[in-house]
Amino acid sequence: MAADEQIKEPLKELQELKAALDRHAIVAITDPQGKITYVNDKFCCISKYSRAELIGQDHRLVNSGYHSKEFIRDLWVTIARGRIWQGQIKNRAKDGSYYWVDTTIVPFLDEHQKPRQYIAIRTDITERKRAQEAQERLAALVSSSEDAIIGKTLEGIITDWNPGAEALFGHKAAEIIGQSMRSFFPKERQQEEDDILARIGRGQSVKHYDTIRLRKDGRPVDVSVTVSPILDQAGKIVGASTVARDISERKRAEEEILRLNTELEERVVRRTAELEAANKELEAFSYSVSHDLRAPLRAINGFAGIVLEDYGSQLPEEGRGYLERVRNGGRRMGELIDDLLAFARLSRQPLGRHPVDTAQMVPAVLAELTSGANGRSLEIKTGPLPVCEADPVLLRQVWVNLLSNAIKYTRKRAPALIEVGSEEKEGECVFFVRDNGVGFDMRYANKLFGVFQRLHRAEDFEGTGVGLAIVQRVIHRHGGRVWAEAEPDRGATFYFTLKGTNK
Amino acid sequence: MSEDNIEILLVEDSPDDLEMALRALRKAHLANRIQVARDGAEALDFIFGQGAHNGRKIENGPKVILLDLKLPKVDGLEVLRRVKTDERTKVIPVVVLTSSKEQPDVQQCYSLGVNSYIVKPVNFESFAAAVAELGMYWLLLNQPPKG
Numbered sequence: 001m002a003a004d005e006q007i008k009e010p011l012k013e014l015q016e017l018k019a020a021l022d023r024h025a026i027v028a029i030t031d032p033q034g035k036i037t038y039v040n041d042k043f044c045c046i047s048k049y050s051r052a053e054l055i056g057q058d059h060r061l062v063n064s065g066y067h068s069k070e071f072i073r074d075l076w077v078t079i080a081r082g083r084i085w086q087g088q089i090k091n092r093a094k095d096g097s098y099y100w101v102d103t104t105i106v107p108f109l110d111e112h113q114k115p116r117q118y119i120a121i122r123t124d125i126t127e128r129k130r131a132q133e134a135q136e137r138l139a140a141l142v143s144s145s146e147d148a149i150i151g152k153t154l155e156g157i158i159t160d161w162n163p164g165a166e167a168l169f170g171h172k173a174a175e176i177i178g179q180s181m182r183s184f185f186p187k188e189r190q191q192e193e194d195d196i197l198a199r200i201g202r203g204q205s206v207k208h209y210d211t212i213r214l215r216k217d218g219r220p221v222d223v224s225v226t227v228s229p230i231l232d233q234a235g236k237i238v239g240a241s242t243v244a245r246d247i248s249e250r251k252r253a254e255e256e257i258l259r260l261n262t263e264l265e266e267r268v269v270r271r272t273a274e275l276e277a278a279n280k281e282l283e284a285f286s287y288s289v290s291h292d293l294r295a296p297l298r299a300i301n302g303f304a305g306i307v308l309e310d311y312g313s314q315l316p317e318e319g320r321g322y323l324e325r326v327r328n329g330g331r332r333m334g335e336l337i338d339d340l341l342a343f344a345r346l347s348r349q350p351l352g353r354h355p356v357d358t359a360q361m362v363p364a365v366l367a368e369l370t371s372g373a374n375g376r377s378l379e380i381k382t383g384p385l386p387v388c389e390a391d392p393v394l395l396r397q398v399w400v401n402l403l404s405n406a407i408k409y410t411r412k413r414a415p416a417l418i419e420v421g422s423e424e425k426e427g428e429c430v431f432f433v434r435d436n437g438v439g440f441d442m443r444y445a446n447k448l449f450g451v452f453q454r455l456h457r458a459e460d461f462e463g464t465g466v467g468l469a470i471v472q473r474v475i476h477r478h479g480g481r482v483w484a485e486a487e488p489d490r491g492a493t494f495y496f497t498l499k500g501t502n503k
Numbered sequence: 504m505s506e507d508n509i510e511i512l513l514v515e516d517s518p519d520d521l522e523m524a525l526r527a528l529r530k531a532h533l534a535n536r537i538q539v540a541r542d543g544a545e546a547l548d549f550i551f552g553q554g555a556h557n558g559r560k561i562e563n564g565p566k567v568i569l570l571d572l573k574l575p576k577v578d579g580l581e582v583l584r585r586v587k588t589d590e591r592t593k594v595i596p597v598v599v600l601t602s603s604k605e606q607p608d609v610q611q612c613y614s615l616g617v618n619s620y621i622v623k624p625v626n627f628e629s630f631a632a633a634v635a636e637l638g639m640y641w642l643l644l645n646q647p648p649k650g
Contacts (some may be wrong), residue, residue, distance in 0.1 A: 234648075295517055295519070296519075298520065299517075299519035299523075300517065302523045303519070303523075306523070306526065323525070436539065
């Protein structure tokens with residue numbers, strides 16, 4: 001009874017110990033060959049296998065394939081020699097999920113000092129491992145960052161220094177950790193560190209702040225800095241993280257853009273001034289032509305008229321004829337001056353853009369032009385004429401010039417045929433004015449739109465040779481094209497396009 | 504002819520234009536009381552009774568001024584400005600007579616208070632008619648307020 005009591009007492013203690021162990025650890029026992037002979041509930045729970053599935057199997061059942069062959073062999077060699085093995089193992093549960101266990105394997109030896117069985121006691125460290133891995137990933141991120149990432153205390157003492165910081169500032173981590181950040185601030189920017197630390201102290205951050213810092217060699221570098229408070233687990237501000245990025249390239253590009261812009265602006269100002277000067281000169285020239293050339297012309301014309309009026313009766317017929325020629329010459333020169341000034345004014349006048357209904361404009365112009373052509377046999381055909389975007393006054397002048405030409409150069413035809421319309425050519429609206437008049441030789445077509453260029457003798461057809469030059473200038477100012485097709489004695493067709501014409 | 508009975512002051516430097524203007528006025532029977540000034544300074548002396556015209560009374564006319572714009576010494580725009588900014592003379596109708604068709608002139612003349620503006624036509628008939636009509640209009644139809 002006493003002996004019984006003597007055995008019972010330690011056994012009870014052992015059972016209690018085992019119960020406590022089972023509460024804490026994952027326990028398995030294997031035979032010398034590695035066959036599982038015992039598992040506790042925690043083993044089943046973490047591996048998600050039932051006891052029946054585990055007993056008789058070996059640990060390959062939970063092998064994750066994570067560890068190298070050498071690692072596994074080392075484990076077996078160690079315990080087979082009767083020595084305790086300790087290490088961390090990644091296992092795979094039945095459902096494919098992984099878990100980490102901190103493992104101690106204790107071999108129990110028989111009388112020949114050979115392992116009789118192995119007891120493996122494990123602790124689940126999956127969570128710790130995960131946290132560690134996350135931390136390692138973060139650390140790798142920080143190390144591989146090209147940006148300088150610096151940790152510092154609330155007093156500005158450096159605590160962390162990544163390779164990016166090393167590359168940017170030139171200091172090795174070992175020589176700078178424990179030093180103050182102050183040496184990186186240029187003399188005139190020392191106040192910045194006080195401001196930054198004050199903000200951090202209030203829990204605020206400084207974001208993407210472009211500034212200048214000094215390298216180890218004293219050279220300044222343009223950086224964009226973000227400084228944020230670092231909180232401990234209790235939420236207390238314990239330091240600051242500084243991320244600094246080298247922006248010298250960007251700064252250089254910005255300065256280059258600024259320089260180019262300034263240069264461009266200067267050039268525009270200069271060009272505008274030149275243009276204004278040229279315009280003023282042209283205006284002065286026009287004024288001078290208008291004013292000074294007209295005065296002598298007025299005298300020629302006026303006094304020829306006075307002679308005719310006061311002394312005409314005393315002159316022979318021939319003399320009166322010559323005086324008439326003087327007056328006609330003067331009158332013609334007056335017209336030339338007027339047309340030339342009108343032409344010059346075209347380039348200076350600002351271009352207005354409004355929708356113009358050519359289907360209304362053309363008949364109105366035709367009515368005006370043909371009112372004086374009574375007695376002539378005129379046949380006018382009007383085709384489709386769309387709405388277009390143009391300066392109404394200038395476009396009207398184009399129609400007046402083209403249509404009056406058509407009327408003029410068909411004077412010797414009976415009937416005179418004039419066709420006005422538009423057609424679509426290669427997606428573009430082309431207006432045209434066609435007549436069956438005297439036409440012209442296409443060899444001289446290049447002269448057609450020149451100022452004072454005429455393809456007909458003045459006795460045959462009157463004119464100053466400015467009408468088509470005005471047409472061309474107006475069309476060009478609208479971004480369009482103008483051209484003509486003709487044959488001597490078989491009529492002419494004038495075409496023009498305008499930018500922005502609806503189809 | 505007394506300086507105080509002048510009805511038309513003709514300010515013109517070009518002898519040709521002057522001759523034609525005088526002839527047109529003669530033909531329109533308006534030539535009896537014309538004073539001619541050959542530059543802007545002379546015109547101002549006459550209008551304000553100063554210099555060569557010292558003592559002439561401003562209130563006595565002229566009834567109309569025909570004014571060329573391009574003048575030696577003081578130009579037509581300046582003469583116009585002086586006449587139109589002086590309380591004593593601003594009622595005198597001023598007809599600007601010039602060969603210029605350029606816009607700035609027209610606008611400047613109107614902003615200075617010109618009463619009429621005519622571009623001298625190159626051809627004689629219309630020039631004569633324009634001068635005669637203008638003179639008639641301002642002298643006969645448009646009596647300026649007395650005193």
